[in-house]
Amino acid sequence: MRVLAIIPARGGSKGIRRKNMVNFNGKPLIQWSIDAANKSKYITDILVTSDDDEILEYARKTNGVIDLKRPKELAKDNSRTEPVLVHALKNIDKEYDYLILLQPTSPLRTTEDIDLAFQKLINSEGASLISVCNIEVHPYKSFKVDKNGFLQGIINNEFPFYPRQKLPKVYKPNGxxxxxxxAIFLKLEKLHTQRTIHYEMSKEKSLDVDVLTDLI
Structure with a gap:
């Protein structure tokens, strides 16, 4: 079984300048994901895709990492992840059974998390997996404002007043x-399928570095 880990790391960033190469507790932010992938017992190859020459050179000098230049049109602030993955898969010589996306902005995700998530998927009837964490404020308790300016419950007007324990458990993707x-990804070009299972992580390990306060 061949498993490819793809780490997308563009050069630009609004919240933190050159975020993917910024120092995070002694090493570049991207290195945390590379290290976690390198120690996995399931990942066959690691690919870093970037539009940035410095990031690509860094990846090239890292043992066991494949570097791939990404087109500028796939490295904009509003660029979606799926086309980046499609580009990577179509520009690498080998074929793989599974794709693992590891975003460098999740440095506290560990090798154990990766391997436990992969084990959960291959031992299930699922075709894909997304890591998640609990949502502190249940979305069913939210309101929206209607066209007349009045508050209306997102689902109905009863749920905002329900005890949390009576509402279904919900999660958010932690990235x-x-x-x-x-094969399924290349067919759908989507990470979510009709058979997507979840791997739950703690709020602490679900840190997603976006702005300076996250980094601190």
Whole structure:
């Protein structure tokens, strides 16, 4: 079984200048994901895709990492992740059974998380997996404002007043781990399928570095 980990790391960033190469507790932010992938017992190859020459050179000098130049049109602030993954898969010589997306902005995700998530997926009936964490404020308790300026419950007007225990458990993706069968991804070009399972992580490990306060 061949498993490719893709780490997308563009050069630009609004919240933190050159975020993916910024020092995070003694090493570049991107290195945390590279290290976690390198120690995985399932990942066959690691690919860093970037539009930035410095990041690509850094990846090239890192043992066991493949570097791939990404087109500028796939490295904009509003660029979606899926086309970046499609470009990577179509520009690498080898074929893989599974794709694991590891975003460098999740440095506290560990090798153990990656391997446990992968084990959970291959031992299930699922075709893909997304790592998640609990949502502190239940979305069913939220309101929206209607066209007349009045508050209306997102789902209905009863749920905002329900005890949390009576509402269904909900999660949000934490951006740390995405796993999918490669053939299915190339067919759908989406990370979420009709058979997506979840891997739950703690709030602490779900840190997503976006702005300076996250880094601190």
């Amino acid at each position: 740390a781990i995405y796993i999918i069968e490669t």
